[in-house]
């Protein structure tokens with residue numbers, strides 16, 4: 001295993017498409033970083049740059065103390081599971097897993113040992129003699145992962161490795177893969193569309209948008225303190241609520257004004273927020289729903305109620321704003337009825353309306 005370092009990495013396709021734009025990222029030795037972002041934002045391209053499958057238009061790539069920028073893929077000691085997992089259909093599962101090891105000219109006994117170990121870890125040890133063409137999509141995907149972890153690599157790159165598994169298997173595979181990678185201690189970059197996967201698996205999450213890295217932080221920090229409106233909306237389900245707001249001095253306690261009402265904001269220094277066009281960001285679970293009016297509450301009317309078992313997800317309208325709110329599982333306000341909201345002032349994340357970036361406050 002080894003540290004991975006991207007330095008000002010840039011990759012263009014043709015004249016117009018900047019797939020990776022000035023990416024700086026250090027993945028520590030043994031760290032598990034999850035790369036997330038919308039389709040087309042450059043995730044696969046960034047992995048391919050590290051693997052040596054793309055020539056950079058700028059910047060450098062390091063693995064440990066080796067500058068690998070101009071090394072061919074086979075000299076980089078990287079194992080990669082592709083989005084379109086390339087499992088050879090004419091080879092048996094065992095031979096598929098052994099493929100990388102044979103390329104590395106390992107001893108037969110060592111190959112056998114490592115294939116057995118990887119297959120066992122991924123619960124495909126009973127399939128070793130089957131041809132890969134005779135496997136389900138999910139099994140094939142696990143063969144691809146087994147082949148990658150069997151190989152002696154410093155760095156493991158995985159591009160949506162679980163996308164073909166059904167929900168239950170995916171849940172199980174997710175936990176297993178996390179344990180596996182921890183056991184191997186191999187430096188890993190893992191691409192996913194699935195934000196639950198991102199939040200639950202990574203030591204850190206790297207959020208990409210339009211070829212750029214927008215935020216790299218621990219899952220909780222990304223969830224609680226998104227760097228901008230894009231990250232708050234992209235990470236978490238439901239997305240963070242964002243509504244237009246202003247903050248005024250008031251007499252005594254400062255006041256937050258939304259289109260549907262106002263409430264006090266007990267902070268000492270409103271200077272970073274005053275006289276500025278703001279977006280108030282708040283997660284659904286940080287808004288409390290009450291049935292009766294009261295102090296510091298905002299009136300809203302119920303648009304939709306979705307029972308989710310552990311809680312009820314309400315869509316409510318207050319003024320011109322629509323909010324998603326997590327209410328207790330025993331609260332069933334009828335459609336169009338009024339409810340009163342308490343927005344937890346401590347959990348508000350303020351964003352600048354123009355730059356769309358978080359305001360330190």
Ligand SMILES: Nc1ncnc2c1ncn2[C@@H]1O[C@H](COP(=O)(O)OP(=O)(O)OP(=O)(O)O)[C@@H](O)[C@H]1O
Nearest residue numbers: 013014017019038039040041042043044045046083
């Ligand atoms: N070989 C190529 N030639 C031209 N453009 C490309 C090529 N490969 C990728 N692109 C473009 O580069 C951008 C980034 O693509 P990339 O495959 O890295 O996205 P991604 O984040 O992996 O998306 P997805 O989540 O859909 O897999 C896209 O606009 C894509 O169309």
Ligand SMILES: [Mg+2]
Nearest residue numbers: 043044045083
């Ligand atoms: Mg991709």
